[in-house]
Amino acid sequence: MSREQHLKTDFHALRILAAVYEHGSISDAAEHLDMSQSTISYTIERLRGVFADPLFVKQGRRIRPTRRCDDVAVGARELLQLYERMVVPAEFEPALSTDTFVLSCNYYERGILLAPLVQRLRQFAPNVRLTAISADGDGSRQLEQDLCDVVISPISDYGSGSYSERIVAERYACFVSHDSPWCHTRMDLDSYVNARHIHVRPSINWRPYFHTALDRLGVSISPQVEVCSFGDIDKVIEGTDLVLTATEGFSRIYSKRIVCVRAPFDCSFSIHMGWTGRTHRSPAHIWFRSLLREIARELPKPRPL
Amino acid sequence: MSREQHLKTDFHALRILAAVYEHGSISDAAEHLDMSQSTISYTIERLRGVFADPLFVKQGRRIRPTRRCDDVAVGARELLQLYERMVVPAEFEPALSTDTFVLSCNYYERGILLAPLVQRLRQFAPNVRLTAISADGDGSRQLEQDLCDVVISPISDYGSGSYSERIVAERYACFVSHDSPWCHTRMDLDSYVNARHIHVRPSINWRPYFHTALDRLGVSISPQVEVCSFGDIDKVIEGTDLVLTATEGFSRIYSKRIVCVRAPFDCSFSIHMGWTGRTHRSPAHIWFRSLLREIARELPKPRPL
DNA sequence: ATCTGGTATCGAACTTTTCGATGGGTTGTG
């Protein structure tokens, strides 16, 4: 009997074996399983080959299991249980889960989402672990290589086999020191172009969306200060005449001593949540994504301009 | 997807799943398993139905496992291991075994076999447990009801589904006190018939084989003393003129103060070992029976008449 | 002897698995 032959047994056959073992009779098992007696007999015959043992031997007009069959029957029950447990997908129970979720995003998204996310996890899934990594414009690769479960960034397409969903609407605005004249006067395009700009370039190959809007208006700006992160930019701007162009959402994050004012152009974009088919149907990840979705929906409005 | 549908998965399909998971590719798995790519694809498709999950999702031109698939693959490996271990029948290792063997026999067989049996078990299978029960003419039923593994008795057929094998040759002789005249003079049939007999009747419905021999000679004896067991009969006989007719093998057991003398007739029979199909192919029981066979073969000859 | 209760086996119908060929989507290249 070759190895491949063995593998032909299926769980159906094991269930039949278990039934015959329990009933101590092929006919009874057949009736109980609502199958013909000859089918059961044939199945047992196959299993005899598989286990190289008669499994059941005739004794008068009944059959009795062999010693080997005792073992096999126990094993069959174990296998069936394991299998049944495997087939039924485990429901996700936040309260009990000890899963780890890996979220990839950047400074802004962390700033607006992380605090409420951690708070909700604490409340609903206290044993869940959260890892936040930097997206750095590399979200697609991170998803592809399974370095993270979810990316949240302005990017809306994370490549083939991925899903994405808009979760926050954003609009560009300008941030200036609380003592800037622009706090009181609307800044026109000319003043904007001639202002001293601070520029945040979180990753080398990221071109902010508002540049496209400026292109369309036929203007461009060159920054006087360029920084690699949005972090603590508020402290840099305060007391200077520097102008930061960024999503008005930062008003939720930055100190009140810098003020969010209307930009002299209109430019909107969206923050997207992206994931892959690998986590798409996982109850745990479905729950996690809906948590993020909910947090995004309930985000406070940015401070009025 | 009904429950019965689930049961159709076989270990072959699980092996394919495991291979695809390991290779991260349907084509590679197909090549490795020496099957066509379409077969593998079809199998995965079936499993998708079983586990209600895509299991593998396309990502560019490769496939990546879903989270569920991670779990399923682990489960599949477990199942396969369990199954493989189950299919390969465990060799019997006397030195490690903690099995229990149940031997059914009566006073005589215990007397000649038990001591050497226990000794060998001690030596070769120290953790094996032995239970000796009384056969009491009930061996067939005991085998049938799985109350014992082996019966050793003069009976040669233990019913349908049973096996039996001659292991010791026996011959009737007479036992008399060491001071009996028969120790020196050969006892003829007449003297035998007229002697005072002690009769052992271990079970109600047991008719000793030598009665048939006496029938054939046209004589019969009626015992003066009837006892239910052969145990310690030697102490009863000693110093009396009682004659016990029993297999000469008792000379190995009884005190030297009673003497085994030739019976005035010839009657042989055999001790048989009987077992059922249930233990017939069990390595452990094959070993146990061969042990008994060996002990029987190496039994000392009865004391010369 | 015959009947009863049970398993094994047979041949026919049916279902599932397998295969080669082909279609369609994605990536990398000229």
Next chain:
DNA sequence: CACAACCCATCGAAAAGTTCGATACCAGAT
């Protein structure tokens, strides 16, 4: 941008396996 390479899904046909009813067969019970 078209083209080739790669890889999975799907199709139809062929092969293999399963199921069933009928029947043979065997051991006990009547």
